[in-house]
Amino acid sequence: MLIPAASLAVVLATTAPAPFAIEPANAVPIAGATMVVHVTAATDISRSLVSATLREADAVWREAGFRFIWERGSQVTNASLHVVIGGGVSPNERLMPLAWIGFDEDGAPKPLVYVSHANAVAYLLNSRETVGLVDSMTVLQRETYLGRAMGRSLAHEIGHFLLASRAHTRKGLMRATHSSTEFFMAERNTFAIDSIERKQMAARFASIYLAARE
Secondary structure (H helix, E strand, O other), rough: EEHHHHHHHHOOOOOOOEEEOOOOOOOOOOOOOOOOEEEEOOOOHHHHHHHHHHHHHHHHHHHOOOOOOEEOOOOOOOOOOOEEEEEOOOOOOOOOOHHHEEEEEOOOOOEEEEEEHHHHHHHOOOHHHHHHHHHHOOOOHHHHHHHHHHHHHHHHHHHHHHOOOOOOOOOOOOEEOOOOHHHHHOOOOHOOOOOHHHHHHHHHHHHHHHHHHH
């Protein structure tokens, strides 16, 4: 679960953070490996915003050497992960996370990520010090900001899926909270992936890719 900080004044996750380490060159999936993600969105969320969200999530992961195939539509597929973009709120309404993933009783991640458009809009409206007045923005400006925040949140939850863990790091993509500046501004370097976790993610990513080819 990725929690917005700053404007919503939320607390850090209680999970102990792992150290942030320097990136080794070989901590990426095998060449040509991809993972299929099936995406559905509520009908009142524009296709352009859904596209912006997926582009942002994809950019975060591509910079780390991971490749995803984003399938869009209502038909259920045999994708490794499903993403729902809708207007719902999480079971923990007090924290207002922008996205979340569930875990089974044995600690395994469920293959479903939910991205909350409603929480992202609320966060944007409460981030005047970063983005200015939302009412004066064009549709493109609003969707640019929302796409960044929702996409980065989606990227974070995919990280939990690939790590098969709720754990967070002190820096980077898997940090428990990020500021409004980090969510909404163009620069995404604060969402870089920790090298130790990247190696773990790459191993699971490769296993998912190879299983899908069998």
